[in-house]
Amino acid sequence: MIPNTIAITPQLVAEHGLKPDEYKRILELIGREPTFTELGIFSAMWNEHCSYKSSRLHLKTLPTKAPWVIQGPGENAGVIDIGEGLACVFKMESHNHPSYIEPYQGATTGVGGILRDVFTMGARPVACLNALRFGDPSHPRTRHLVSGVVAGIGGYGNSFGVPTVGGQMGFHTRYDGNILVNAMAVGIAKADEIFYAKATGVGNPIVYLGSKTGRDGIHGATMASAEFDDKSEEKRPTVQVGDPFAEKLLLEACLELMQTGSVIAIQDMGAAGLTCSAVEMGAKGDLGIELDLDKVPCREAGMSAYEMMLSESQERMLMVLDPAKEKQAEAIFVKWGLDFAVIGKTTDTLRFVVKHHGEVMADLPIKELGDEAPLYDRPHVASAPQPTIAPESVAAPLSNEKALLKLIGAPELCSKRWVWEQYDHLILGNTVQAPGGDAAVVRVLDGPKGLALTSDVTPRYCEADPVEGGKQAVAEAWRNITAVGGQPLAITDNLNFGNPERPDAMGQFVGCIRGIGAACTALDFPVVSGNVSLYNETNGRGILPTPTIGGVGLVDDVAECAGVGFGAEGEALLLIGDTAGWLGQSVYLRDICGREEGAPPPVDLAVERRNGDFVRGLIRSGRVRTAHDCSDGGLAVALAEMAMASGIGATLETPPPGLPLHAALFGEDQARYVLAVTPARADAILAEARAAGVPALRIGRSGGDALTLPGERPISVTALRSAHEAWLPDYMAGKAA
Amino acid sequence: MKAAVVIFPGSNRERDAGRALRDASGHEPHYVWHADHELPRGTDLVVLPGGFSYGDYLRCGAIAGRANIMDAVRAHAARGGLVLGVCNGFQILVESGLLPGVLMRNAQLRFVCKMQHLKVDRADTPFASAYHVGQVIKVAIAHGEGNYVADEDTIDRLEHEGRVAFRYCDADGHVGGSANPNGSLHDIAGIYSAGFNVLGMMPHPENLIDPLVGGTDGRGLFASLVDHFAATAA
Amino acid sequence: MKARVTVTLKTGVLDPQGKAIEGALKSLGIEGVESVRQGKVFDIELAGADRARAEDALKAACEKLLANTVIENFRVEIGG
Amino acid sequence: MKARVTVTLKTGVLDPQGKAIEGALKSLGIEGVESVRQGKVFDIELAGADRARAEDALKAACEKLLANTVIENFRVEIGG
Numbered sequence A: 001m002i003p004n005t006i007a008i009t010p011q012l013v014a015e016h017g018l019k020p021d022e023y024k025r026i027l028e029l030i031g032r033e034p035t036f037t038e039l040g041i042f043s044a045m046w047n048e049h050c051s052y053k054s055s056r057l058h059l060k061t062l063p064t065k066a067p068w069v070i071q072g073p074g075e076n077a078g079v080i081d082i083g084e085g086l087a088c089v090f091k092m093e094s095h096n097h098p099s100y101i102e103p104y105q106g107a108t109t110g111v112g113g114i115l116r117d118v119f120t121m122g123a124r125p126v127a128c129l130n131a132l133r134f135g136d137p138s139h140p141r142t143r144h145l146v147s148g149v150v151a152g153i154g155g156y157g158n159s160f161g162v163p164t165v166g167g168q169m170g171f172h173t174r175y176d177g178n179i180l181v182n183a184m185a186v187g188i189a190k191a192d193e194i195f196y197a198k199a200t201g202v203g204n205p206i207v208y209l210g211s212k213t214g215r216d217g218i219h220g221a222t223m224a225s226a227e228f229d230d231k232s233e234e235k236r237p238t239v240q241v242g243d244p245f246a247e248k249l250l251l252e253a254c255l256e257l258m259q260t261g262s263v264i265a266i267q268d269m270g271a272a273g274l275t276c277s278a279v280e281m282g283a284k285g286d287l288g289i290e291l292d293l294d295k296v297p298c299r300e301a302g303m304s305a306y307e308m309m310l311s312e313s314q315e316r317m318l319m320v321l322d323p324a325k326e327k328q329a330e331a332i333f334v335k336w337g338l339d340f341a342v343i344g345k346t347t348d349t350l351r352f353v354v355k356h357h358g359e360v361m362a363d364l365p366i367k368e369l370g371d372e373a374p375l376y377d378r379p380h381v382a383s384a385p386q387p388t389i390a391p392e393s394v395a396a397p398l399s400n401e402k403a404l405l406k407l408i409g410a411p412e413l414c415s416k417r418w419v420w421e422q423y424d425h426l427i428l429g430n431t432v433q434a435p436g437g438d439a440a441v442v443r444v445l446d447g448p449k450g451l452a453l454t455s456d457v458t459p460r461y462c463e464a465d466p467v468e469g470g471k472q473a474v475a476e477a478w479r480n481i482t483a484v485g486g487q488p489l490a491i492t493d494n495l496n497f498g499n500p501e502r503p504d505a506m507g508q509f510v511g512c513i514r515g516i517g518a519a520c521t522a523l524d525f526p527v528v529s530g531n532v533s534l535y536n537e538t539n540g541r542g543i544l545p546t547p548t549i550g551g552v553g554l555v556d557d558v559a560e561c562a563g564v565g566f567g568a569e570g571e572a573l574l575l576i577g578d579t580a581g582w583l584g585q586s587v588y589l590r591d592i593c594g595r596e597e598g599a600p601p602p603v604d605l606a607v608e609r610r611n612g613d614f615v616r617g618l619i620r621s622g623r624v625r626t627a628h629d630c631s632d633g634g635l636a637v638a639l640a641e642m643a644m645a646s647g648i649g650a651t652l653e654t655p656p657p658g659l660p661l662h663a664a665l666f667g668e669d670q671a672r673y674v675l676a677v678t679p680a681r682a683d684a685i686l687a688e689a690r691a692a693g694v695p696a697l698r699i700g701r702s703g704g705d706a707l708t709l710p711g712e713r714p715i716s717v718t719a720l721r722s723a724h725e726a727w728l729p730d731y732m733a734g735k736a737a
Numbered sequence B: 001m002k003a004a005v006v007i008f009p010g011s012n013r014e015r016d017a018g019r020a021l022r023d024a025s026g027h028e029p030h031y032v033w034h035a036d037h038e039l040p041r042g043t044d045l046v047v048l049p050g051g052f053s054y055g056d057y058l059r060c061g062a063i064a065g066r067a068n069i070m071d072a073v074r075a076h077a078a079r080g081g082l083v084l085g086v087c088n089g090f091q092i093l094v095e096s097g098l099l100p101g102v103l104m105r106n107a108q109l110r111f112v113c114k115m116q117h118l119k120v121d122r123a124d125t126p127f128a129s130a131y132h133v134g135q136v137i138k139v140a141i142a143h144g145e146g147n148y149v150a151d152e153d154t155i156d157r158l159e160h161e162g163r164v165a166f167r168y169c170d171a172d173g174h175v176g177g178s179a180n181p182n183g184s185l186h187d188i189a190g191i192y193s194a195g196f197n198v199l200g201m202m203p204h205p206e207n208l209i210d211p212l213v214g215g216t217d218g219r220g221l222f223a224s225l226v227d228h229f230a231a232t233a234a
Numbered sequence C, D: 001m002k003a004r005v006t007v008t009l010k011t012g013v014l015d016p017q018g019k020a021i022e023g024a025l026k027s028l029g030i031e032g033v034e035s036v037r038q039g040k041v042f043d044i045e046l047a048g049a050d051r052a053r054a055e056d057a058l059k060a061a062c063e064k065l066l067a068n069t070v071i072e073n074f075r076v077e078i079g080g
Ligand SMILES: Nc1ncnc2c1ncn2[C@@H]1O[C@H](COP(=O)(O)OP(=O)(O)O)[C@@H](O)[C@H]1O
Pocket: A049, A050, A059, A062, A072, A073, A074, A075, A076, A077, A078, A091, A093, A117, A270, A271, A493, A494, A495, A527, A528, A529, A530, A531, A532
């Protein structure tokens, strides 16, 4: 076993990811050299992941309040009031690096972790979403990564028993060495029965729940410690393996336990497992914590204090229990076949004390472990503004018909059915709108309310202009919820960026946060939870800045929400919002013209709100059943998607005027929606729009079995579908590049 | 109709089954824990719900098939009592010897969740009287191991005795080819026991009971059961 | 005492997974692969030192759970 | 030529399957079971008669597909 008293060399400190000045701070804080276990604890608490040392300063600027917010950032997940005594609990989290190393297990443990965050708060998970970014399809590892990640997300959620109802998937060479796997979980709880991490009461038992502790995920530090282990056999893998079965039992046992009123505080063991969860519970409650590691259920013999404190074994929880109810609580866990062990107690010393074999392995000031973590205002530079590309300056290299077929059949916009058919999206029987539309809609209990759920971001926009890109990501999430008739309520954000020690990457981070903040404020769409993933960089090349936004909204009556498909032949098509033919950073410019350039479409938040409120009002008044927002690929792609969803064609008779046709069709102007309405209502709606200052045009009608663009041959819905559905299955079968 | 839904560790569609039973019969079913030795007195129908009992580790349904409660379920079936196994429940029925054959990994080796059409092969049973033979219904599937395999003799016997309950088909009722989502022999989606009192099926009728959530074609199965018991009670 | 139980599919039983792996190996250009069948192994630690008893216990384990004897064969080896 | 490839989890890697099977064997009353870890076997038919070449081909197969070398070990045995 690794001794606790080895000399702390500068090399050892560096291997723990601590900078010399950070180590100096530790020495000052505790007034002596740390033990090996203490060094491990500091490295876990002060790393980027736990301490948010590069991001905290900027995260603080995000709007987090609204009358319906019950709990903003700072707990395991955010909580919002959805009426009738119910709350929605949700968060998104990344598992990027582990998924690149071992895609299946990386993805499973990502999903498992985020589900735990949600049910730790007393909520029963009702939906999952995910946002995935992979490298170029031709990169040698991409196919393997896609296959493993998708199977892993499905493997965990399907077995756990939660529908995975939405997400995103994109490819770009900038993710070649750094894929992104962001998982979001959403749960429902009683608004007055939310559980928090803050410990109270001195001398209360600290209980360990769930699976046993193994040597999983003890990172870099293990490599260093191997030198001290004379019996080191094979090099131990640090990969964590997910066990959805154990998690399902943990869910049921926790929810059952919470019903008994015996839980004082509860915290899942996520990153840096026992260390982070214990410190957080104590520090939040202004209490000390004493742990006796002899009591920790271990999977392997001979685990050291260091290893136990840093293990990232999955499916574990830590809880402060009402001592009067210990037996009752234990019986519940025994019934579910899970470990239950009292491993410590709360104290009034404000110290974090860890004992093993009767020896004190660590004795640290608990508040300082968190509060005194380094905080950096890292240098950042704003990205250079990109030129605006005039629509007239872009020639159309293909006919619009060919361009449309090419776009909907390309990796970016092709159908992701191959992915979501591997996810059980129907379990629980509440999936009113399945994957494939705008926001997913999940009925709340027996209805009539529903949650509208979406995840969005357009990384190429964020790269070209972080502020506008940040705004756009929030606006698109808001728009997707609006398009089903939902009232957008709050978001969770998962900020994936490159190396914060590079001023340009840090500048992207800062810019995106500014944009996100502005949009959240303007749209009354506060941030209630989130996660930051930095250092997504390989050989000096960072990922595209990717602040994934997970949006949650409320539908009053799921029977009345709108869908993407046309409801009937002969409906009038209305385009809401202005079309300027914005081709800069569009998929058209990139995939058809081969130019990845220009400024992205600007987001006017006041217009966004006005147009969206108007559309939502129409849906809620029962006059609109079919709505779709225009995003990647613009109007033409939106129309194609509406036709494919319903099997009914459409004719675009009057495209937005005054523009080259391909710019009108494929421009990615923001704040736009296509509506299909019964013809008798069209004029009244147009008049109402005019009165509300909302740009609206009658552009055509639904009908037939083909989509007809001006001056082009009709494209049959069958042809659209086969172009749309082919690429991903072919690619995964090794047939496409 | 007094229904009992068995909960194994890892079951996860027990509430879906409960909702469908409640919807059809007006009564909440009993939930029975796998470690129990007995079914509630007077149980008419046992439902083994979908899920991943024991994580589907070893083989789907294998560990659950040997749970305490399964002795009681076998005895119930031996008395002619009705048993419905859906998805993981079907796998458990097969593993516990109540139905023949095995459910292997889907031919394309992936989990598949989607709407799926079925052709009703048999409508003169307590489970399917609300349907008619040849009727095409739309239900959901969600499984990774639903590929029904049995030796030739068994398949012959099933066919000869008319024990195939449902077969995978397309929207127009064409059986076979790409309409088969998992490679099942003879496009089998569900089978009956020799006494037609035990039904195992991979698809999820319990998820198709609501016009807002995919449709209502699954209701017939639960309505049939309610009718059956209403008739026997009368 | 360590033991290994190997469970394999009976001849004639379809093995979709084996087939798929066979196809994948061929397409990866692995030379000479004619067929693949997949099975399972269980490495089991046992208390006690009586080999015969251990063997009996494991055979019972196979019959009762580890193998689906309708389609699978099993083999028990007791190690050191 | 027949060959068998055995793929097992590396020490320390969590084996949820093994854990569940272990629990089931215990509750079925199988005597003396202390721990179970599950692995896979692949029984492979190979063309050709060169054992060394076959072994190389199978090692490549393991690296590329049969084993997930991040968490699994493999062993190749060439039979008769
Ligand atoms: N980008 C962000 N925006 C808002 N809140 C954030 C962000 N990143 C993290 N948070 C909040 O900080 C807290 C700690 O985050 P994290 O360490 O990821 O949680 P956990 O320990 O539950 O995994 C959480 O409450 C989370 O919601």
